[in-house]
Amino acid sequence: MERFDLKDKIVLVAGASSGIGAATVERLLAEGARVIAAARRMDRLQALAKDRPGHCLPLQLDVADPDSTSSMVERMPEGWRNIHGAVVCAGHDVGGRARFDQADAETWANIIETNVNGTIRVCRAVIDRMTARGTGHIVTLGSVSGLITYPxxxxxxxxxxxxxxxxxxxxxxxxxxxxxxTEILPGLTRTEFAESRWGDGSKAEAFYDKAPGLLEPEDIASAILYAMTAPESVNVSQIVVHPTRV
Structure with missing residues (x-):
């Protein structure tokens, strides 16, 4: 059975400005895909797309903003709208790693807004064209935290x-x-995630450094590519990725 060929397929990556999203953009481009790199930080997206005209399109996107997601496809040039795949990496835990009473309800609601509603919005924005073709691939970024809970x-x-x-x-x-x-469920991965959680780079680095094992963004990008390049008759529904030392 042949690998699914992503050459010239259009793939949207939401949350592409750093970490797993940025690593996924690079892997998709290496596969020959045409990549829509979407996130809030346009400067980072433009750096990703530099010297890649026709191959990488930077697109400003805030998944927590209904207007931003609903207008997403309309804001793409016509030649970029036939989206084969969508990889939804956007998410945060700002205020997290804290006991429930140590943040206000709005802080907690904002996490749900981005991680859950944002994922739903992006998927809804791209699904109609996939349905019309009868083919496509959606990849969501879950977490091993979706299998367990912790203080x-x-x-x-x-x-x-x-x-x-x-x-x-x-x-x-x-x-x-x-x-x-497909859902990808990473274990602890060294990204900017912890810094955005606490707003403290040194605290984030100390958090990662004391971990017995860590994944890198490229590890998760490899898992995403594995699922997306599986033979067309194969749906890799879920991949759980842990560092070897946990």
Whole structure:
């Protein structure tokens, strides 16, 4: 059975400005895909797209903003709208790793807004064209926190449990078509995630440095590519990735 060929396929990566999203953009481009790199930080996206005209399109996107996501496809040039794949990496845990009473309700609600509602919005924005073709691939970024809970992670875990249920239900919704749906569930990965959580780079580095094992963004990008290049008759529905030392 042949690998699915991503050459010249258009793939949207939401949350492409850093970490797993940026690593995924690089891997997709290496596969010959045409990549829409979407996130809030246009300077970073433009750096990714530099010297790649026709291959990488920077697109400003805030997944927590309904207007930004609903207008996403309309804001793309016509030649970029036939989206084969969507990889939803956008998410945060700002205020997390704290006991429930140590942040206000709005802080917790913002995590749900981005991680859950943002994922839903991006998927809804791209699904109609996939449905019309009868083919496509959606990849969501879950977390091992969607399989377990831990002190200080009640809301983040809740968001990732929701992503897991949404992704599994989405796969079943399109089980009578060639639309594939995959969830990637990384373990602890060294990105800017911890710094954005606390707003403190040194605290984030200390957090990662004391971990017995860590993944790198490229490890998760490799898992995403594995799922997306599986033979067309194969739906890799879920990949859980842990560092060897946990």
């Amino acid at each position: 200080g992670g009640s809301i983040y875990s809740a968001s990732k449990h929701a992503v897991r249920a949404f992704t599994d239900g989405l796969r079943k919704d399109y089980g009578d078509s060639d639309i594939r749906v």
